Amino acid sequence: xxxxxxxxxxxxxxxxxxxxxxxxxxxxxxxxxxxxxxxxxxxxxxxxxxxxxxxxxxxxxxxxxxxxxxxxxxxxxxxxxxxxxxxxxxxxxxxxxxxxxxxxxxxxxxxxxxxxxxxxxxxxxxxxxxxxxxxxxxxxxxxxxxxxxxxxxxxxxxxxxxxxxxxxxxxxxxxxxxxxxxxxxxxxxxxxxxxxxxxxxxxxxxxxxxxxxxxxxxxxxxxxxxxxxxxxxxxxxxxxxxxxxxxxxxxxxxxxxxxxxxxxxxxxxxxxxxxxxxxxxxxxxxxxxxxxxxxxxxxx
Numbered sequence: 001x002x003x004x005x006x007x008x009x010x011x012x013x014x015x016x017x018x019x020x021x022x023x024x025x026x027x028x029x030x031x032x033x034x035x036x037x038x039x040x041x042x043x044x045x046x047x048x049x050x051x052x053x054x055x056x057x058x059x060x061x062x063x064x065x066x067x068x069x070x071x072x073x074x075x076x077x078x079x080x081x082x083x084x085x086x087x088x089x090x091x092x093x094x095x096x097x098x099x100x101x102x103x104x105x106x107x108x109x110x111x112x113x114x115x116x117x118x119x120x121x122x123x124x125x126x127x128x129x130x131x132x133x134x135x136x137x138x139x140x141x142x143x144x145x146x147x148x149x150x151x152x153x154x155x156x157x158x159x160x161x162x163x164x165x166x167x168x169x170x171x172x173x174x175x176x177x178x179x180x181x182x183x184x185x186x187x188x189x190x191x192x193x194x195x196x197x198x199x200x201x202x203x204x205x206x207x208x209x210x211x212x213x214x215x216x217x218x219x220x221x222x223x224x225x226x227x228x229x230x231x232x233x234x235x236x237x238x239x240x241x242x243x244x245x246x247x248x249x250x251x252x253x254x255x256x257x258x259x260x261x262x263x264x265x266x267x268x269x270x271x272x273x274x275x276x277x278x279x280x281x282x283x284x285x286x287x288x289x290x291x292x293x294x295x296x297x298x299x300x
Contacts, residue, residue: 006081
């Protein structure tokens with residue numbers, strides 16, 4: 001079961017990377033200038049973007065990635081499945097290099113290495129996680145409200161600032177929403193698999209509705225991040241923040257890894273920090289970000 005889940009998670013990571021590169025290209029092409037100062041990608045612009053073949057192809061890849069990812073979550077704990085998504089970072093770097101016919105620079109490779117190393121250690125320390133159990137009654141709704149509020153606050157802050165911080169803030173908000181989606185999907189699978197609920201029960205339908213809402217909000221926030229930074233940075237934010245949020249929610253809601261030693265939690269924290277540093281390196285030192293700051297010295 002776990003081997004199948006890992007294989008599906010790897011496939012999902014590749015599909016998500018392809019989707020990010022394609023959709024980023026379409027958004028950037030429509031704007032005519034990367035790292036746009038415009039505060040919000042309006043619904044009208046999104047409607048125009050959504051009619052472009054490349055964006056639609058990316059949407060199809062993202063839908064495929066979401067499907068295989070959901071199956072992986074049905075087969076294995078969050079702590080094993082989620083971090084594997086970091087493979088999308090080197091795939092996105094490779095696809096961008098091929099599209100632009102430009103070899104990735106040392107700063108990009110450093111950011112990718114830090115990110116992948118951090119998440120690899122995170123995965124290695126998480127493989128012994130217990131499968132978990134359905135969440136205690138009444139615990140899902142407060143979690144949705146708290147995490148949802150954090151997503152809205154971070155997204156609003158991102159739309160109020162510019163430069164690379166906007167890209168990171170909006171992508172991080174979207175990743176947090178996606179982490180909530182993964183946790184809620186795992187909650188549903190646990191409840192149905194244990195016989196604690198039926199698919200038509202109110203708590204299952206409500207959890208599914210919240211997951212759909214979080215997915216839509218997360219997707220919208222990611223679209224806001226694309227004009228403000230390169231696709232590798234967006235993918236890095238998604239593949240670092242998403243698993244961290246999902247793993248924490250898995251521990252809180254489902255008790256996954258509840259018997260993890262304190263020392264292992266410190267190791268997980270250090271690995272997560274290394275991955276975050278990798279994202280910051282990518283965001284600050286990526287050639288596209290450096291070029292944007294050079295042309296607009298007043299930007300953040």
